[in-house]
Amino acid sequence: MTLNASTIWQLILATVRDPDAVAGSLLGMRLRPSAVWHIFGLTVIASVLMFYGTEVLLPSGLGTVVPPFMLTVVMGANLAVMSFAMLASGRALEGTARLDQIVLVMSWVQTMLIALQIPQSVLALAFPSIGPLFAFVVIGYALWLTTRFIKVAHGFETAGRAVATVVFGFVGITFGMVLLLALLGV
Numbered sequence: 001m002t003l004n005a006s007t008i009w010q011l012i013l014a015t016v017r018d019p020d021a022v023a024g025s026l027l028g029m030r031l032r033p034s035a036v037w038h039i040f041g042l043t044v045i046a047s048v049l050m051f052y053g054t055e056v057l058l059p060s061g062l063g064t065v066v067p068p069f070m071l072t073v074v075m076g077a078n079l080a081v082m083s084f085a086m087l088a089s090g091r092a093l094e095g096t097a098r099l100d101q102i103v104l105v106m107s108w109v110q111t112m113l114i115a116l117q118i119p120q121s122v123l124a125l126a127f128p129s130i131g132p133l134f135a136f137v138v139i140g141y142a143l144w145l146t147t148r149f150i151k152v153a154h155g156f157e158t159a160g161r162a163v164a165t166v167v168f169g170f171v172g173i174t175f176g177m178v179l180l181l182a183l184l185g186v
Contacts, residue, residue, distance in 0.1 A: 012115050015108070019145055023105055023152035033100040036107070043107040043114075044076045050114050054121050081176075082106055085169035086150055092168070093161045095154025105149035113142055 015022045031039075048071050066074075080103075087102045116138045124131030143166065151162035 008111075011108075012112065015112055015145070019148040020152050022108070023149045026104055026108055027101055027153060031100070031104065036100040036104045040079065040103050040107050041076075043110045044072060044079060046114055047075050047110060048072050050117050054117060057121055058124055079106060079110060081173060082169070085172050086146075086165060089168035089172060090150060090154040090156075090161075090165040093154075093156075093165055095150075095156060095161070095165065097150075097153040097155070101153045102150075105153045106146070109142060109146050109149060112145060113138065116141070 011022060011025075014025075048068055051071060052068065083099070083103045083106045086106065087097060087099055090097055090102070120131060120134050120138060123134050147159060147162045147166050150156075150165050151159055154162065154165065156162050156165075
């Protein structure tokens with residue numbers, strides 16, 4: 001499979017129709033870990049570019065507060081920590097995924113969020129009152145998609161363990177952040 005804009009667009013559409021099959025296809029590519037980390041980096045950079053592109057259309061003021069390099073570090077750390085949390089919580093529930101597999105599927109979830117930010121921005125411009133509602137729909141979709149991808153990556157038979165993985169992952173991240181902030185005296 002050659003990755004180009006057309007292929008990525010087809011994968012985005014296929015993800016909407018059958019996320020489990022796309023997760024299986026992505027994992028079936030058996031990419032080298034170095035390639036997965038390149039995808040991770042490109043996803044983070046694309047997220048930052050999309051943020052600043054949206055900031056040009058719909059200024060929130062954050063673009064002038066958060067420098068691009070800092071936002072890149074924060075988004076990269078966020079995606080990495082989320083990947084580690086999904087790996088650890090899934091393994092605790094007898095999942096079988098490797099780190100590179102989790103990073104790949106979490107990077108694809110982020111790619112889907114980038115793709116959904118385009119209609120969200122258009123809606124916010126055309127119908128300002130509908131934009132926030134669509135944002136909530138996107139958050140719900142992202143959680144559902146994450147659960148589906150985690151299920152496939154960890155090889156879970158049912159969605160229950162995948163839901164528990166996502167919940168435990170978020171609880172772990174929250175606990176870790178509280179502990180880190182307490183240690184920093186914040």
